Amino acid sequence: xxxxxxxxxxxxxxxxxxxxxxxxxxxxxxxxxxxxxxxxxxxxxxxxxxxxxxxxxxxxxxxxxxxxxxxxxxxxxxxxxxxxxxxxxxxxxxxxxxxxxxxxxxxxxxxxxxxxxxxxxxxxxxxxxxxxxxxxxxxxxxxxxxxxxxxxxxxxxxxxxxxxxxxxxxxxxxxxxxxxxxxxxxxxxxxxxxxxxxxxxxxxxxxxxxxxxxxxxxxxxxxxxxxxxxxxxxxxxxxxxxxxxxxxxxxxxxxxxxxxxxxxxxxxxxxxxxxxxxxxxxxxxxxxxxxxxxxxxxxxxxxxxxxxxxxxxxx
Amino acid sequence: xxxxxxxxxxxxxxxxxxxxxxxxxxxxxxxxxxxxxxxxxxxxxxxxxxxxxxxxxxxxxxxxxxxxxxxxxxxxxxxxxxxxxxxxxxxxxxxxxxxxxxxxxxxxxxxxxxxxxxxxxxxxxxxxxxxxxxxxxxxxxxxxxxxxxxxxxxxxxxxxxxxxxxxxxxxxxxxxxxxxxxxxxxxxxxxxxxxxxxxxxxxxxxxxxxxxxxxxxxxxxxxxxxxxxxxxxxxxxxxxxxxxxxxxxxxxxxxxxxxxxxxxxxxxxxxxxxxxxxxxxxxxxxxxxxxxxxxxxxxxxxxxxxxxxx
Numbered sequence: 001x002x003x004x005x006x007x008x009x010x011x012x013x014x015x016x017x018x019x020x021x022x023x024x025x026x027x028x029x030x031x032x033x034x035x036x037x038x039x040x041x042x043x044x045x046x047x048x049x050x051x052x053x054x055x056x057x058x059x060x061x062x063x064x065x066x067x068x069x070x071x072x073x074x075x076x077x078x079x080x081x082x083x084x085x086x087x088x089x090x091x092x093x094x095x096x097x098x099x100x101x102x103x104x105x106x107x108x109x110x111x112x113x114x115x116x117x118x119x120x121x122x123x124x125x126x127x128x129x130x131x132x133x134x135x136x137x138x139x140x141x142x143x144x145x146x147x148x149x150x151x152x153x154x155x156x157x158x159x160x161x162x163x164x165x166x167x168x169x170x171x172x173x174x175x176x177x178x179x180x181x182x183x184x185x186x187x188x189x190x191x192x193x194x195x196x197x198x199x200x201x202x203x204x205x206x207x208x209x210x211x212x213x214x215x216x217x218x219x220x221x222x223x224x225x226x227x228x229x230x231x232x233x234x235x236x237x238x239x240x241x242x243x244x245x246x247x248x249x250x251x252x253x254x255x256x257x258x259x260x261x262x263x264x265x266x267x268x269x270x271x272x273x274x275x276x277x278x279x280x281x282x283x284x285x286x287x288x289x290x291x292x293x294x295x296x297x298x299x300x301x302x303x304x305x306x307x308x309x310x311x312x313x314x315x
Numbered sequence: 316x317x318x319x320x321x322x323x324x325x326x327x328x329x330x331x332x333x334x335x336x337x338x339x340x341x342x343x344x345x346x347x348x349x350x351x352x353x354x355x356x357x358x359x360x361x362x363x364x365x366x367x368x369x370x371x372x373x374x375x376x377x378x379x380x381x382x383x384x385x386x387x388x389x390x391x392x393x394x395x396x397x398x399x400x401x402x403x404x405x406x407x408x409x410x411x412x413x414x415x416x417x418x419x420x421x422x423x424x425x426x427x428x429x430x431x432x433x434x435x436x437x438x439x440x441x442x443x444x445x446x447x448x449x450x451x452x453x454x455x456x457x458x459x460x461x462x463x464x465x466x467x468x469x470x471x472x473x474x475x476x477x478x479x480x481x482x483x484x485x486x487x488x489x490x491x492x493x494x495x496x497x498x499x500x501x502x503x504x505x506x507x508x509x510x511x512x513x514x515x516x517x518x519x520x521x522x523x524x525x526x527x528x529x530x531x532x533x534x535x536x537x538x539x540x541x542x543x544x545x546x547x548x549x550x551x552x553x554x555x556x557x558x559x560x561x562x563x564x565x566x567x568x569x570x571x572x573x574x575x576x577x578x579x580x581x582x583x584x585x586x587x588x589x590x591x592x593x594x595x596x597x598x599x600x601x602x603x604x605x606x607x608x609x610x611x612x613x614x615x616x617x618x619x620x621x622x623x624x625x
Contacts, residue, residue, distance in 0.1 A: 151330060163342060165584075248459065255459055256565060256569065256585070257581075257584075268459065271463065275466075278463060278467045285464070289463065297455045301451065
């Protein structure tokens with residue numbers, strides 16, 4: 001040990017009691033040492049900020065004006081499908097209807113991220129509760145619940161999302177988006193429930209659960225207050241890596257015409273519109289495809305970084 | 316082993332019936348029948364038309380009738396293409412979809428496996444970082460993004476390859492190259508990562524140390540001793556990979572305008588051609604279940620430990 005570190009250790013001792021480091025402190029330290037993950041985190045924060053405040057946020061009763069000069073739905077009849085230019089602030093050009101591409105892109109990113117986060121949250125809620133209950137109570141309940149998960153696993157769920165979206169036609173774009181949240185969330189929870197169940201079985205025998213039971217906590221309280229928080233590590237990793245999957249699933253639906261509807265838009269829908277017009281107006285494809293790639297990469301790199309940080313035994 | 320296969324098959328049958336029933340009920344419970352979009356027709360004709368497709372019966376009787384037809388391999392008439400059966404439509408698209416799917420899977424396993432081995436043998440050296448960097452990049456290249464981009468770059472800008480279309484009778488490689496590569500990219504990335512991890516583990520095992528101690532040349536150690544063990548996780552990933560390729564083929568066939576099952580399904584879904592959508596769901600679900608089973612059996616054959624456990 002070098003002299004410098006000895007003195008710094010002594011200095012630390014002199015300043016007071018040594019603080020314990022929790023799993024999360026360790027994880028944060030490891031994450032911040034991973035340049036790709038830190039960069040992704042920054043990039044995601046930037047993207048989220050742009051998506052949220054780039055165009056008007058309309059809550060019905062009040063609206064927060066976006067910082068981008070053009071409106072999402074504003075149609076410039078005299079400037080249809082113009083290439084990216086500095087004139088009139090059409091930095092990314094306009095689409096075939098004469099709407100500003102930057103505004104469309106920011107709005108599409110907002111919807112895509114929203115779908116990713118909300119549908120993942122739906123999947124997490126179902127998956128975590130399902131897995132925790134099955135793992136905690138065990139016995140026949142566990143058997144029944146997990147056999148059901150096995151059964152669902154063997155079903156190619158992409159088809160069911162498509163069936164659901166085909167079968168429930170709605171002309172209201174907002175209803176459609178709610179439907180997308182539910183349809184995707186309802187099929188993405190299976191893996192989550194397996195992970196959480198495994199964790200729960202490992203946790204069930206631990207002393208702190210026994211202590212909680214001795215203190216008179218009800219089974220539901222033990223599951224929600226003691227078991228679920230301790231399964232959070234894998235859950236966070238899974239959630240991060242699930243968001244890009246959901247964004248892609250929504251894009252896929254939009255691509256085949258079953259997803260988000262006009263006047264709303266998403267990255268997937270912008271890509272499919274761009275693909276239809278790419279020969280004449282290639283920028284309509286390049287921007288959304290590039291932004292989609294950037295978003296997916298940032299989420300995947302961050303997920304990988306989180307896995308390394310929270311699950312060090314894999315290294 | 317045989318008991319295991321029989322048991323799995325017995326589970327597969329109720330699963331299939333559950334899939335069919337759920338799909339059927341979802342499709343039929345919906346407002347907006349397949350005839351709504353057409354011109355106003357006299358009520359008598361509409362009644363005759365609905366009776367023709369069994370749409371006038373109660374739901375459970377419709378389901379039983381459909382299951383009965385299905386057992387005889389009859390997927391019913393298409394509701395939009397008046398003169399065709401769903402089975403005929405699927406049979407028309409099958410060769411295209413089959414060739415693309417098999418080619419993409421083969422490419423993914425061979426190239427992904429090779430890249431994984433290269434990375435594993437040079438662990439923590441430049442080739443490892445290069446391959447893993449590419450793989451991380453490749454996971455983010457779904458057919459949805461890459462399809463149109465490849466079409467634009469190689470088809471329309473550089474004009475190296477035809478960007479779309481395919482004659483049903485002549486499958487030219489130049490037409491299939493872009494769709495197959497697009498479809499295979501994410502799978503190549505996933506498989507190379509899997510392969511690297513399992514190869515690194517295999518190379519650390521005692522069996523490999525023994526093989527080296529016996530004085531075998533390194534390529535034999537890798538090829539004969541490490542590879543068969545390291546390949547097992549890839550085999551168990553084949554099931555999900557096939558499902559991924561099938562879903563991807565919907566996009567790829569639509570983007571490149573290939574006359575396969577995927578593009579027919581997408582059109583069918585948009586036109587609310589219930590029987591066609593149902594038919595494709597059933598065929599694909601059955602295929603995925605069967606191929607999963609095949610992958611499991613293959614795993615059992617390759618891994619003596621799994622055989623003993625079963």
